[in-house]
Amino acid sequence: MTTRRGFIKSGGLALFGIGIGGIPAFLSEAVAGIKAPGLFQRKKILVCIFQRGAMDGLMAVTPFTDQYLKAARPTLFMSAAKNGNRKPLIDLDNRFGLHPSMSAFEPMFREKQLAIVHGIGSPNNTRSHFDAQDYMESGTPFKKGTASGWLNRAVGLLGHDAATPFQAVSLTSSLPRAFYGDNPALAISNLQDFNIQMRGNQSGANMAAKSFEDLYDKTSSGLLKNTGKDSFEAIKMLQKTDTKNYKPTNGAVYPVTALGNSLKQIAQLIKMDVGLEVAFAESGGWDTHFNQGTDTGIFARNVNDLSNSIMAFWTDMGTLQDDVTVMTMTEFGRTVKQNGTGGTDHGRASCNFILGNDVEGGIVHGKLNPLSVENLEDGRDLAVTTDFRSVFSEVADKHLKINNDKVLFPDWRGEKIGVMKG
Template sequence: MVTRRAFLKNGGLALFGVGLLGGIPPFIAEAAAREKVFRLYKKNKILVCIFQRGAMDGLMAVTPYADPYLQTARPTLFMTPAKTGNTSPLIDLDGRFGLHPALQAFEPVFRDKRLAIVHGIGSPNNTRSHFDAQDYMESGTPFDKATPSGWLNRAVGLLGHDALTPFAAVSLTSAMPRSLYGDNPAVAIANLQDFTIQMRGNPAAVNLTAKSFEDLYDQTSPGLLKEAGQESFEAMKMLQKTDTKNYKPAGGAQYPNSPLGNALKQIAQLIKMDVGMEIAFTECGGWDTHYGQGTTNGVFARSATDLSQAVMAFWTDLGTYQDEVTVMTMTEFGRTVHQNGTGGTDHGRGSCNFILGNDTAGGIVHGSIKPLTVENLEDGRDLPVTTDFRSVFSEVADRHLRIAGEKVLFPGWSGAVAGVMNV
């Protein structure tokens, strides 16, 4: 007898063999948000993670503008909420912190207490290597490079049930991210529309996909077929037949035409299809601001605008699904307190992240930041990490997805949660 988990794992392998986009099994197609879409699954709680690769400058994203030492350290990068000349000011959040004007799309949900910010967040490992820091954050074991699985893949295994769908964890990326490595079902999709065009233009590939899945389906017991195999196969057929060109975002949402905007639009479509997705992942770059960082214009502002507009278009598009979804950003580390000689900032330590959802403790900048005097800085140069990323990731996953098992999610960690969730 084949177990349900083995069925899904083997089914993923069978489908992997007929993938058409660089070996990735991109067999999920867009769903048009119409009234008569066939619903295979009930609404699930869904965690959407966005990795800001390159190390976002948290001190520019959410600036402790009342700190006089920061102004001295950043003579051409420092910003305030005061209106001066033609420069857009910071958005004053609480009398101490100001939101960068390029992130202004976040202001309404912060005021509405649905967006929480954690400052001084980062890894206890003090590496300033992008590769190592990202690896540690995605594995969830900041002092062990040998961990074979990622923390999001382990979260799939803690959902309290064997997934009845191959779409439990989906990454809208060109390759599987480190955080989804592991034994539990996960798929990576580069681009839904390109895949659909190729599938429709290649009947042999469609037939092979169907045959490989049905062959595995036929090897299972009747009870298992009814519970898992049939639903998964029906989901496959439905996703392959959907129209990829005519999706209309709800609520007048306008996604930026960027990799992040396109990825979040596709995640929204999959959520609305109710195909059983519970974890989604995507990423964005452009945060490695060594030079030309700018203030209201420049590298940082362009990346921040894209992030906030893409996330808020996604949030608007979700409509009634907002109650089911929490969005969490992450970045491997922050930037130096002092600007460098080329108008940028170098690799640092603490940064900040954003958590959007109806069950977050929003409208608050969480975390602890001391005055940015030299004696309070790590190595005399960096914002110290005062909130371990595991305390935030664990709480969001546990409270939103209703899983319990932080010791499995983050082996070797036993710290307190950060208090960013209401329930």
């Protein structure tokens, strides 16, 4: 007996941009008979953004009173003092300064909707991008063979089966490691093309139309009607929406960048009410080994894009903000000392940002000791004082109402840090 969950997981919704608009003709006909305007009760939504390449948390949120940092970064150190030719840091609390290119974040911090966690990272001290990203996305930093990602496990802990294929969506060209697992999840590179891929089936794009039609033919019409109605209704809604000409609300202006476009499309899915609960996007270019810059340059452009994209999304959410929490993550930080090419090398701890109405905002959470050599990890790096799992689990627990840390992060038995209300 094929169940609805089995139908979804068996590839019944593995669409690969087939035909005009990306929807096979037979599927368009199947959904055409569904008249319901939308069947999904609005739920809480978690949006995760992975900053790939390892963000320099000490430049994004600088402990500007630390004289050791100033000495370690003779050309990269930034001050909150309003003098000189450089733009000053935005003084958050007389100790930490926000990079001036992240000025979009300042109002949210002041209004206590934005929290920052400093000294966050993995207990595994690898400085390999690939391994560190894999460990962070799997949520098991000392196990390489974990089959599932922590966000996929979070979906499984939501307490209900997916009534829609859009419960967990990544706005990326392929499914991220965080979404691997038994629970349905999609990667959509662009809503306009409806280009969807499934994990581990790169070659399937050439066979998708045939295999999907085969599955359809083998499935009784009754099963398709009774168990797939919500799923097909969601697809129908997406198909009929003019995603290309989407108009953001509340004056929101998204940067014309990969991240800006991804968050704009996530906003569309949320407003369409297709049952989205966990969304994922990526931001690249954070591996700043040389010419990192200060108030201008590579890093400044990246943090400007990150903060402006997130704030455009948040503004666009308007009255839906109570339902949404946004959280960033990056695999590790950068060295305290700058290198000989005006950049920073692979380090350990970094910082992350959490935006939402259920966040203990207006605070730089975490612990940073003075950056003297004896306090640095391996004598060179900002030490990890907050395990990323303590933050990720707290956000998932409080926002998505998940209370099973043993499944979400099976090897972790640590403490929450109070970054969420309640």
